[in-house]
Amino acid sequence: MAGELLTTVVHDDRDVFTVRQIGREVAEAVGLDDLDRIRVGTALSEVGRELVAGSRDAHIAFRVESAVLIVEITYTAGRQSIPPAGVMLASRLMDDVRHDTGVRTITMTKRIANGRAPGDEVLGELRARMTDSAPTGVLDELRQQNRELAAALDDAQAQRERLLQLNAELEETNAGVLALYNQLSEELEETNRGVVALYAELDEKSAQLREASEARNRFWATISHELRTPLNSVIGLVRLLLGPGGDSLTEEQQLQIELIGSSAQTLLALVSELLDMAKAESGRITPTWSQVDLTDMAERLRMTLRPTSGADTVRLVVDVSGGPRVLVTDEVLLTRILRNLLSNALKFTEAGEVSMSARLDGDDIVFVVADTGIGIPREYQQRVFEEFYQVPGTAALNGRGTGLGLPYARRLTEALGGTLHLSSTPGSGTSVTVRLPLVSDAPGDGIPGTSAGTSGPGEPDTPGEG
Template sequence: MALRVEQDIFGIRQRGREVTAAVGLEHQDQVRFATALSEVARDLLRMADGADVSFVAVTELDGRRFLSVDLAPLRPLPGNRYEPQSGAVARLVDTLGLAEVAGDTVVRMSRRVPAAAAALTPARLAELGTTAQASALDELATQNGQLIAALDEVRSQRDELAVLNAELEETNRGVMALYTQLSEELEETNRGVVALYAELDEKSAQLRAASESKSRFLANVSHELRAPVTAIIGLGRLLTDSGSDPLTAEQAQQIELIRSSAADLLSLVNDLLDLAKAESGRIEPEWAEVDLRAVFGQLRGTLRALVLRSEVALLVEEPPPGTVLRSDEVLLAQVLRNLLHNAVKFTDRGEVRMRAERAADRILIRVSDTGPGIPAELHERIFEEFYQVPGTSRRSGTGLGLPYARRLVALLGGTLSLTSEPGRGSSFTVDLPVAGV
């Protein structure tokens, strides 16, 4: 097409609309492309006295399709550059700028064709050039109709946007109300938490004070009871001494009962005193290199007298050579003596065995027996103060030995654990670090 006079602008716009429809652009894209084409044509008519206009349909190697329009100016553009008078023109198409075609500079504008658009057939291509050119008045009427449609669409979008804004504002008010409510609830919860923490701190202080008072009470009472209980045991021994006046069988039995009860009471007093010392933190380990072979030998000799029943065997295995750890020998011996004493006391037949083994940087000492065993749900309860496994009340005991033993093992940097099943005996494991604390 030739662009020479003002009337040609309308014809080029009409042809641009027809071509974009033929290649498959949507209606709004047709209007945009035709509008941009008419604006560029008006610029070139003013700047270069016109141009030759060519519509080109291009298919790239990757299958993409484009519609391009080349406008070759009749005379060179000022400064050999082109800037549309309206800045909005470039936004109506995909590309707009200068290009070289057969050595001539042209203004090229292009728009991508949708992949789903039907291919341009030769028959449809032949029809494009036969359509009668509309008059300026008809084209203006068409432009006005397109403008009205565009304005109507803009107004519809504006109304939709207003509705969306109203909904968004309502949602924002709801969110703000919810946020305010949540903030108030959170603040109330925080106040409750602060009050709860204050109450917990107060209760903790009271609990610490009660624990300290209990420890002082146990220590004082235990200390005060030791002297009279020891005196009772001594007096009973004097009464049964061969140098004293002879006693009847009944009197001897009564005095022996008194001595036995006093001995049990002295054991309870000593356990209470030891537990009070451990709770108050007054036990300080004396760290030294401890050879387990010496400790095991001492325990083997001193505890053999405990086994009064021929049905029970006390086996203290010799530790492997070089089984040495840094610990407190007195406290460690006290723990092992306690475990062995308990095992012998609650085992009616079979054996009580103690052995040691090295595991990396730890030493494991196990005291196992063939006694009745302990249910799994009571494994931790037996380490509570004064607790005794149901059914064992007939055997002497205070329920303080194991809690005290666990505290001593913790002071030595280790752990005391239990493995046991009913009918399969029990095994207590003392796990200690070789290097100490």
């Protein structure tokens, strides 16, 4: 939208005051604020003063185009060039000032803040009012300038007070941020000290655990040296007393000596299993690989454990037909694993059946020992693999149990590169699955003497009991 508001001329100083007044009123009519009105009036008076000082006449036109107030000043030739001071000051007050000396035109523009030009009706009223307005006197214009100056000073004072208030708030905010930063720094430093102390405590605990582990290993080594020899001596003496070359014994004496031998065998087996547990934890059990007749090994286990199975109430079933005839493994370790599992099953089964089966599953051989015994509650099914742990309420069935059977069997299974898992339902029985990788040929002779126990694969060692 475009519209010419009005035009006026400047011949002398009086006209300069008039054009200043007209500039303010035009600015007000198009919607400029108070400060912009003063800027437009001041820019016109400065340029008009320079033109009049050079004995020039000027024609000034006001118009609005695209929400922009345009003031176009056309002047006549003068005796000397126009000093640049007035135009430079006007350029600081207006949005854009262009001086074309070739056509003797100065164009000044000011954007209307609301972005909208006044309508035709408003422009008409403004033209009529500007045409009918009387010229402004010097004193009246001076009075108006003083009022504008006072308003500008008041505004500057208000802005200065506002700036001081903002500075005070900023300083207060900075003080709060600094205090918060200091607090966070102290908390972080305290946390760091706590972390360092925690690491130190963890290092200390680790050292204590290493010392405890070394002490336990030394203790078991002492047991091996101090207990194995006298226990073997006791077992040998029992055999001499019960052998054909010994003195004749009464039935009661023979029973007592057999009890002594059985107790010594049990203690010797417990010592051996404790040592094997220590070796397995430290990774020092090295299997002695060899070819094992799986059927013969299973039959020996069945014959060894059958007397303890309670022939009238518990049936022991061993079926390994699903596995290979010959298996490459450490016979001593595998025998001890299965003997411990069968012994536990028989011990906790008062009536029903205990079974052991073998089958091939891909590249693995799977042994399953199942019973119809009392079962293990779900909350204890992981704890039974802790050393010396016994399920509460089974003391009457445990007899001489030590809580080492299942942990011992799992350690030996892991030494053979396999896994051992347990599933159980209270009142229905327990099933233990041993999964071992198949070995196509014996990897080597192993390290003699590192396998468990002192007895051979066929000797009826008393198993560790869980």
